[in-house]
Amino acid sequence: GAVVSQHPSRVICKSGTSVKIECRSLDFQATTMFWYRQFPKQSLMLMATSNEGSKATYEQGVEKDKFLINHASLTLSTLTVTSAHPEDSSFYICSARARPDNEQFFGPGTRLTVL
Amino acid sequence: GQNIDQPTEMTATEGAIVQINCTYQTSGFNGLFWYQQHAGEAPTFLSYNVLDGLEEKGRFSSFLSRSKGYSYLLLKELQMKDSASYLCAVLDSNYQLIWGAGTKLIIKP
Secondary structure (H helix, E strand, O other): OOOEEEEOOEEEEOOOOOEEEEEEEOOOOOOEEEEEEEOOOOOOEEEEEEEOOOOOEEOOOOOOOOEEEEEEEOOEEEEEEOOOOHHHOEEEEEEEEOOOOOOOEEOOOEEEEEO | OOEEEOOOEEEEEOOOOEEEEEEEEOOOOOOEEEEEEOOOOOOEEEEEEOOOEEEEEOOEEEEEEOOOOEEEEEEOOOOHHHOEEEEEEEEOOOOOEEEOOOEEEEEEO
């Protein structure tokens, strides 16, 4: 299957700082990328959907000014958690797909801990 | 509203067979996916069904009945490494993926 990388895999930061997470599709062009958040023992929660070259579509309840998403190319999307707080600590997972009817391939996830 | 139902947790014995069911009610249908997710890891793709019937892939098979809004994932010859959560997801008419809450499968020796 297709490969999606995510970096960093783990980050610990102080409250109030910003953290950037990168998501890359390594062997295919991802017209759409998705950002999910997952709290322990809970299901995936879609945060936003981004199409290359256009603004991300955020799910209800997700603050777009706090979670900045940039999908600048067909192989790269970034999520920046601005002014992170302890309640933002979670497992952030990106996924990518080439076409609307394709499966989503997931990155390995980024575990964020805000102290 | 859109809804996907699957059991919260199932237990099975190593070497046995287990069937995980998924029922869905969505606005439109463009396919159903099954993903496996081990604790602390991201989901990995298992199968995709868009037509009725059974798709077999090694020890795993997935079945779909569109008229009944029903799918199941069948795991044969269970191994301890199959202990994971299994996520059912449906692609709706807008090509949005609607996720079930997942079924945690516990394998006992």
